Amino acid sequence: MQDGHRKHRRRRLGNVSRRDFFKTVGVAATVASGSARVSAQLGPDAIGPGEVPITLTINGQRHQLRIEPRVTLLDAMRTRLDITGQKRVCDRGACGACTVIVDGRTYYSCSMLAIEAQGRNIRTVDGLAKGNALHPVQQAFCDHDGLMCGFCTPGFVMATVALLEKNPNPTPEQAKRALDGNLCRCGTNIGVLKAALSAKGVTRG
Numbered sequence: 001m002q003d004g005h006r007k008h009r010r011r012r013l014g015n016v017s018r019r020d021f022f023k024t025v026g027v028a029a030t031v032a033s034g035s036a037r038v039s040a041q042l043g044p045d046a047i048g049p050g051e052v053p054i055t056l057t058i059n060g061q062r063h064q065l066r067i068e069p070r071v072t073l074l075d076a077m078r079t080r081l082d083i084t085g086q087k088r089v090c091d092r093g094a095c096g097a098c099t100v101i102v103d104g105r106t107y108y109s110c111s112m113l114a115i116e117a118q119g120r121n122i123r124t125v126d127g128l129a130k131g132n133a134l135h136p137v138q139q140a141f142c143d144h145d146g147l148m149c150g151f152c153t154p155g156f157v158m159a160t161v162a163l164l165e166k167n168p169n170p171t172p173e174q175a176k177r178a179l180d181g182n183l184c185r186c187g188t189n190i191g192v193l194k195a196a197l198s199a200k201g202v203t204r205g
C-alpha cells in the first residue's frame with residue numbers, strides 16, 4: 001500500500017476514527033435497506049428483488065423466463081435468450097446500438113427493463129430476414145456501404161425500418177432526424193443515410 005493511502009486511513013474525524021465512522025454508516029445503511037426490503041415485500045404491487053417469471057414476445061415468438069426485475073431488455077435478450085442481434089456498446093442510452101422496435105416505436109433496449117416490455121411486440125434485427133433473403137433495409141445497408149465494424153448497424157437498421165414503416169418516403173432531413181439517436185464511430189453516416197433513402201417504400205412489418 002502507498003504511504004499516502006496509509007496516512008489517509010489513519011486520519012480521524014473528531015473523536016471518531018474513520019473505521020468506526022464507516023462501521024456506523026454501514027449499520028445504518030443495512031438497517032435502511034432492511035426496512036426498504038420489508039416495505040417492498042409488504043407493498044401490494046411490489047415484485048422482486050429476486051427472480052420473477054415473465055413472458056416476452058420477440059420477433060413473433062413467446063419466451064418464458066425468470067429474471068430479476070432490474071434486468072434490462074437488452075440483457076434478457078442477449079444473456080438469457082441468446083437473441084444477440086442488438087449490440088451493447090454504451091449501455092447507457094447514448095449510442096443506439098441496442099435499438100429495438102416495440103409496438104412500432106424505437107427504444108434503447110439497454111434502457112428499458114425487460115419486465116416493462118411484457119405484453120408488447122418486440123422486434124430485433126434477428127427477425128428481419130426471411131430465410132436467406134435479407135430484409136430490403138439490410139440489403140440497402142450492404143449495397144450502400146452503410147457499415148464497417150458493424151457494431152452500430154443493427155441499431156441503425158431497426159431505426160431505419162421503424163422510420164420507413166411510419167413514413168415510407170422520407171426526405172433526407174426527415175431521415176437524418178429519425179436516425180439522430182444512433183451513432184457510428186466508424187463514420188459510415190453517409191452510407192447509412194444513402195441506404196435509408198434507397199430503401200424508400202419499404203413497409204414490410
Ligand code: FES
Nearest residue numbers: 089091094096110
Ligand atoms: S448500448 Fe444502448 S444506447 Fe448504447
Ligand code: FES
Nearest residue numbers: 148149184185186
Ligand atoms: S460501423 Fe463501426 S461503429 Fe458504425
